[in-house]
Amino acid sequence: MTRPSHSTGTFPIGTCFLIASSLSAALGCGGETTEPPDGAECGALAEVEVRCDGSTCRTETGTRTFAEADLDPGRYVIVSWATSEFIDTETPGNESVDVQYGRQSPGALRRAAAARRRRAPSRAVLDHLSVGPRLRAEQVVRSWQSTAPFVLPDRWGRAPLGSRFPVPGPAWQQAACSRAAPECDGLAVCALESDAPDAVGVCESSLRLKFRTGATSFDEVTAEVKWRGRHAAIVVETGDEVSAQVLETLGTRFDEHIAPLSHALFGPPTDASGADRDGNGLVLFFFSHRVPELVDGLVGFFQPDDMRDPETIAPSNGRDLLYLAPPSADISVDSIAGTIAHEYEHLQNFASKVVRNGSSPESVWLDEGLATLAEDLTGHGSDAQENLAAYLACHSNTSLTGASVCTGDEVSADTAQRRGMVFLFLRYLFEQAGGADFGTAPGIVEDRGGVARIRGLVDSGDTGIDLFSDGEDAFHRRLGEFLGAVAASNADYPDVSCHPSLSFAAPETDAVTGQTRGVVLRGSVALSGGRSLSLSGPTPVVDFRDESAPLPVNGGEVRHLSSSQASTVRIGGPGEDFRISFRIFRTGSTP
Amino acid sequence: MSALALALCLVAVPPPGAATTTLTGEIREVRAGPGGQSHAVLWRGADIPPLSLRTEAPLAPGELSRLAGAEVALIGRSPPGDTWTVYDYRILRVGHGRRRRAPEVGILAALTESTGTTLLFVRKDGRAGRLPAGWSRKLSAMQGAKVWFIGRWDKDRFRPERFAILAPARKDARHESP
8 A cells, every 4th residue: 555646744833825715726835736546636735824823822811822713704624632742651641631712703603514514423332342352451461560670581582491391202302403493393392592692402392381360470381382384383272272274374374474564564573683582483372261261352462571581570481472362253363363463563562662772661552553553554454443433433532642531431541542543643654654565465565665664663762752753843743744634534625635644545455364454534444254344534523613622632633613704713722831733624615 | 419429439548447658759650561551650759669559449440540740649558568558649739741730639520400411520528610511512421530620710610721530430429410
């Protein structure tokens, strides 16, 4: 999926775009036309000039006017947003700020016209979302994690001590393997004796693994190697059943499709020398009936403590390992494959930030957004689409970085709404950088700029908002660009929705999985299992009127305005700590 | 009256005989893995190890994490181990920016009248103020939630400036208007 060639997609807030109804083609910023994805001509962007921004507008008794604009009669869509430069990883900004919308005109709004444009809420009933168990489980996994600083284990790159069965036999073979040649015959994985470049080891066909049951407690279980490929080995807890066909399907899909794409997008799951945690060159997929027993409906998870030293953190397996539920009537193979793509990104991200860069782990909001993007880009985007629906249905109360204010029962800030928003934000960055061409064969991606953009986020030693703060107001500006696309993409606003910086590329079908890759904000998308999801854009969209309303910090909302008379609109808020802006697009004449 | 009863429900009661102390500091959310903002700690300066915190009813799980960045006075006790159990707290200052101020803590309650439903901010001491219409509409699903506000009172109205949810509505604290 490649973006058509276009300008950078950035816009100088408050400095361009004076569009009068009769002059719209002539006075747009740059005055040039742009080729939209479908090849039809797109006129100059119908964006209204914002007369002042935060540094030049008025301050009155603690309330600051951040921006103003004069509007001719017509219909408009208005995007407003608020950010704070004081939010960082320890203070994620779980608050909302009062935004004051103002409008002065001799006439009243044409409410009937505005009402006609209101759309039904996007379909997102949280109780039905399949992502719920994952959200709950990842909260559990986090609550069990060690809070001690991560220290690169001495035994990085070799098998953990004490995990081997005591005597040779069916569990492990006398057959030798080495770091240079870690391949084992049959269904076995190499356990290296040291982290030396010339280390030798033995081939294990059974493993002793730990399954964590609490912050410090765990059960020891045995598991047999049932499948082994180039990038992964699948081990199944003794007594659990996973059919050979399922093992082959999942193993092959990972080896040939998910891993090559994930490595291009998010980097290797290794240290700087290229060694993975246990030195066998394989990520272990550990299937156990205990996974869905941990949280009902849970399909899988990554426990970062497994990257730590088991001698320090007893429940650690000292392996690069994902825990997975065996397939069942409720857990499809597609669902497991999508979970692997999601959890593998967490493993890759940890390897980059913590192991290779010696940095902090990635912020929750961004790491979960990247993992959701991994589902989408590897062709397993059904959960990502459901997260997106949850965001669109609560767009005006969702923060990119903090807690959302949506259903009233959120305990954690890590919600489906926020995952959907961050996913869409990252998808926007990916597409605006040029996207990528995914081939018709498995595991093929040709970068057009989007892969490098995402890879840069993961490879950097920075985390969270710092990754987007490369210049004055950079994060604020990027959020405004993104929210413009949320408002306009697929909305058929003349000379607005067709603009490449305000639209998402048409989705495509992944050649391997048959699932949707990409987003459509207004329309229907196919999900796995023959399901579909219908989206109606951001909802609810209310009229722009004189009122005071909350806006989540690092979030925004979309409003409509229809007026038969000229008017002046403004946006204000507390005169400290925040940056508040709006963008205004003309969408038509007054009916 | 129901609003006052709701407000009083917010006051935590330490177990009988428990010796409690008060500690002040800044709440931080500690991360321990990829995205692992696993729990809240009390930060008391670079020279003092941060104190791991857990809450006990009626404080909600995750309530302290919602206060990341706030300066607080915590009322609780230390059982054996490294974790401090919090029974109640006062928020001394919130706001990530230049002017940090003490917010007012209370709950959101709905007032149904013939003209429609208005959302109220009910302070811990029972004082209630109507929120602006735009706030009522956007927070209508939040009835019963424990919140903090910075804003000003104007007779029976409350004009908010900043706000955050501290805990979702307690199911046992929901009241229907007569």
